[in-house]
Amino acid sequence: MTYLATWGGIAAIVTTATAGDVLQSRAMKEIGDLGVIRKLHGIGEVLRRVLSSPRFMFGLLFMALTFFCLMATLSWADLSIVGPASASLTFIANAFAARILLKEHVDQRRWLAALFVFGGVVLLAR
Amino acid sequence: MTFRKYLILAAVAIFAACGDFCLARGMRQLGPVALSNWQRLFTVVFSPWILTGVCLLMLFFSTYLSSLSWADLTYVLPATALSYVLMALLGKLFLHENVTASRWLGIALITIGVGFVASGRSLTSGYANLANHKTVLSSGGKE
Numbered sequence: 638m639t640y641l642a643t644w645g646g647i648a649a650i651v652t653t654a655t656a657g658d659v660l661q662s663r664a665m666k667e668i669g670d671l672g673v674i675r676k677l678h679g680i681g682e683v684l685r686r687v688l689s690s691p692r693f694m695f696g697l698l699f700m701a702l703t704f705f706c707l708m709a710t711l712s713w714a715d716l717s718i719v720g721p722a723s724a725s726l727t728f729i730a731n732a733f734a735a736r737i738l739l740k741e742h743v744d745q746r747r748w749l750a751a752l753f754v755f756g757g758v759v760l761l762a763r
Numbered sequence: 764m765t766f767r768k769y770l771i772l773a774a775v776a777i778f779a780a781c782g783d784f785c786l787a788r789g790m791r792q793l794g795p796v797a798l799s800n801w802q803r804l805f806t807v808v809f810s811p812w813i814l815t816g817v818c819l820l821m822l823f824f825s826t827y828l829s830s831l832s833w834a835d836l837t838y839v840l841p842a843t844a845l846s847y848v849l850m851a852l853l854g855k856l857f858l859h860e861n862v863t864a865s866r867w868l869g870i871a872l873i874t875i876g877v878g879f880v881a882s883g884r885s886l887t888s889g890y891a892n893l894a895n896h897k898t899v900l901s902s903g904g905k906e
Contacts, residue, residue, distance in 0.1 A: 658836055665831035672767070672829060687828065728840060735837045742887035743837050746879050750841040753876030760869030761847055 643718060646710030650723040653703040655730040659738050660696035666739075667692065725758040764885050771830050772842050772881075778823035780849035785816030787858065834885040841880040844873050 665671070668686045675683050687693055710719050732751045735741040789812030793803070807813045830839045848870045854860035 658840070661828065662831045662836040662839075665828055668832060671832040672771075728844075731840055732837050735835065739836060741835045741837050742884075744883070746883045747837045747841070750876040750880035751837070753872045753879065754841045754844045757844070757869040757872030757874075757876060758847060760865045760872065761851060 639713065643710070643714040646706060646714060647719060647722050647726070649706040650703055650710060650719070651726045651730050653699050653706055654723070654727045655734050657696050657699035657703060658727075658731055659734045660692050660699060662735070662739060664690045664692035664696060721759050721761075725755040728755050728758070768830070768833065768885070771826050772834075772839070773845075774826045775823060775830055775839070775843040776846040776849060778819050778826060779843070779846040780853060782816050782819035782823055783846075783850055784853040784857070785812050785819060787854075789813035789816060791858070835887055838880055838883070838885045841876050845877055848873055 664687075668674070668690060671683050671687075674686065707719070707723070728751050732743055732748065736743040789807065789810040792810060792812065793807055827839070827843070830843070834842075851860075851862055851866055851870060855862045
């Protein structure tokens with residue numbers, strides 16, 4: 638049961654973190670280059686466009702859910718498992734989600750980068 | 764990719780690492796918080812380390828959003844993974860944490876991963892055209 642609960646919690650963290658990242662990325666692509674908008678219309682316009690984006694707000698909601706899932710999972714599982722597992726699996730889940738949902742071209746170079754970072758985070762967090 | 768964009772990616776990694784470092788430093792000063800004494804968590808807002816950490820993490824979030832407005836998610840995440848390396852180095856230098864051989868190997872793997880992705884294209888998403896089109900429209904064709 639503890640084993641299932643731990644990995645269920647990790648799955649919830651990875652899912653909500655990936656959803657948050659994908660929604661934020663999609664929202665920013667729809668808004669456009671923030672540096673250019675700031676240069677042309679000022680910081681107020683940047684804030685107005687970002688804060689009025691429903692996708693950005695949903696992204697924030699998922700980021701908050703990630704935080705609560707992390708807190709809940711840490712109440713029954715060890716940080717030494719939850720930390721590295723969720724951080725590194727989120728890299729891989731993001732690569733799949735970005736390819737499918739954001740239509741990004743995830744070539745061999747990016748898969749290799751994601752795998753190297755995945756391995757690095759696992760080793761670093763041990 | 765312009766030099767300014769590389770600087771923003773570097774800022775994402777630096778703000779994330781320094782923000783987390785300040786939070787860790789502040790929480791160590793505060794000591795462990797028991798569930799029965801959760802009200803103590805409110806006192807953290809008066810800690811200069813925690814306040815600095817929160818400000819740095821706000822800067823991290825704004826530079827992260829800015830980078831997502833002109834680069835793919837699968838580019839930004841690995842390219843800014845150097846923050847994990849910086850966190851380990853800050854932990855070793857200032858918090859006197861132990862960096863074992865496997866952690867150094869992890870740092871090497873992350874650095875190689877960052878090198879792989881940073882030398883490739885930053886934007887491939889189909890939604891990028893929509894964003895560029897909107898930006899040009901809003902600038903009246905000046906960009």
